Amino acid sequence: MAAALVAAAAATRAQTGYVPLTEMGPRTYLGFEGGLYPHARNELPSAHAAAGLGFAAAIQPLDTDGNPSPSGRIALVSIGMSNTTQEFCSQGGLPPCDAWTFVGQALADTEVDHTSLAFVNGARGGQTAMTWDDPADPNYDRVRDVDLAGQGLTEAQVEAVWLKVADADPTVSLPDSNADAWVLEGYIGAIARALRVRYPHLRLVFVTSRIYAGYASTTLNPEPYAYESGFAVKWAIGAQIAQAQGGGPDPVAGDLDYGNGSGSVAPWLGWAAYPWADGPTPRCDGLTWDPADFQSDGTHPSQLGEQKVATMLLDFFKTDPRTRPWFLAHGNAAIAPASGGAGGGEQIAISGRGYLDGATASIGGVPAGNVSVTPTSIGSTTPALAAGTLNDVVVKNPDETAVTIPSGFFADFADVPQSDSFHDDIERILRSGVTSGCGGGAYCPDLPVTRAQMAAFLVRARYGTCFAPPAATGTLFGDVPASDPFASWIEQLAALGVTSGCGGGNYCPESAVTRAQMAVFLLKTLLGPAYAPAPATGLFGDVPPGSFAADWIEDLYARQVTGGCSASPLLYCPDAPNTRGQMAVFLAKTFHLP
Secondary structure (H helix, E strand, C coil), rough: HHHHHHHHHHHCCCCCCCHHHHCCCCCCECCCCCCCEECEECCCCHHHHHHHHHHHHCCCCCCCCCCCCCCEEEEEEEEEEEHHHHHHCCCCCCCCCCCCCCCCCHHHCCCCCCCCEEEEEECCCCCCHHHHHCCCCCHHHHHHHHHHHHHHHCCEEEEEEEEEECCCCCCCCCCCCCCHHHHHHHHHHHHHHHHHHHHCCEEEEECCCCCCCCCCCCCCCCCCCHHHHHHHHHHHHHHHHHHHHHHEEEEECCCCCCCCCCCCCCCCCCCCCCCCCCCCCCCCCCCCCHHHHHHCCCCCCCCCHHHHHHHHHHHHHHHHHHHHHHHEEECCEEECCECCCCCCCCCEECCCCCCCCCCEEEEEEEEEEEEEEEEEEEECCCCCCCCCCEEEEECCCCCCCEEEEEEEECCCCCCCCCCCCHHHHHHHHHHHHCCCEEECCCCCCEECCHHHHHHHHHHHHHHCCCCCCCCCCCCCCCCCCCCCCCHHHHHHHCCCCCCCCCEEECCCCCCCCCHHHHHHHHHHHCCCCCCCCCCCCCCCCCCCCCCHHHHHHHHHCCCCCCCCCEEEEEEECCCCCEEEHHHHHHHEEEEEEC
């Protein structure tokens, strides 16, 4: 009956038309940029990522007094409201947790640590953001006395938090300066500071925004407020990032200095899984929200909806570099080297912990050979794999515990051996999804990059693989019809102000891009069309001041993106065609691809 009511209500509603933050690219929402992190990016800025890794490395089992102990525990606590407790453990809040929830799935997962890691559901129904923003709030005493104590734990053992909060019955949406999104950002900042007071050894807080609310039949938290909660999370995390870069406390989020950990004002903040999609419209990863995913109010998730969020959350904790070291039974397992010839026979080592005699290893689903085992390392040789592919690495113990390194091993392109000077950067752009090669297991590193290919390379590198440019009109350039496979990328590059074509109303899609042109295209894509580099000084012997792109070329050199085409004498070869191998270096370094 409840499902029928939701379906009937949903039939009168359409999708919102909003774009998930992860897919916005250069688009804006009411003037606000998208992306999970600053500058419309979905990847952590390098300094914030490194800080998070440092805090993750400090997480270890603690006794009830907070002292390191091999027999101690690591408490991961959920903080939040009804949706939070439903997705993390159970609707009522108390254990046992339902099998389909995050904790239920984690407890059944053979890769998750079931010895030191403790899951503590602090979230409860009705506990909105304002009930967590002060360390004296009763919620924290209840978590201490009921949820932690119920497992023999103390506040001194809390080292990680999953935070998902909302402001009930919002009435003001963006872009109003009093919008609920701004209010929620302030609450998130206050909660972070409260968490630091209550949990002295807290290292990491992972934040999630609300799920889709386009089917909502109440005022509890409908659209656009559910969607806009994503901006609140983005802004709070961005405020901490900006402060760490010397920007000072944010006027809305407040002081979020994470300092050196336990003596800081706030713990480190980052995104957990981002769960918003526009109803039945598939996100790039396939996520949709259908009426059956909700209870009768169209706001709280049904069992199906709970399971969707729980699965996304578990995948996040199993794969993020800041969670793997302490969340997984075998720690942050790694393979070295992480790439090699596709023909197989490469000697590899898989580091980790808790490996047992008789453990097996596979790469890309194919058994690895010559396996040798120590408690902290697996030695073996790679099997033959398809060239130019990323392959999961899986280790399984005889006791059924296991660990997966997603896309852990790259089987080299057939024409880019390990000795190739461009190999590492080609691997970086492949892992970032910018390219899959030129076909047949090859990359074609010596071929020149055409202007059409360049458009796709640049936009993907800048905005990520989930950004899809609008359908091409075919009217912008005379030589780029809408049917051209690169048309949408070319028109997007023009919309960004990076190019106006090659003259005469054309774009010249099949023409090769020169190294001089590439310098301009790269920096305009990265920094915007208004960016103006400093005047050239004549650094390169073949790029005199005043020559085409001289300012841009020297700017690229100053950013350590290029060292030119010759070191002695220092030359740039501005008129030479930019090859696919060179393009990999330019993209990886300009856009800081991991």
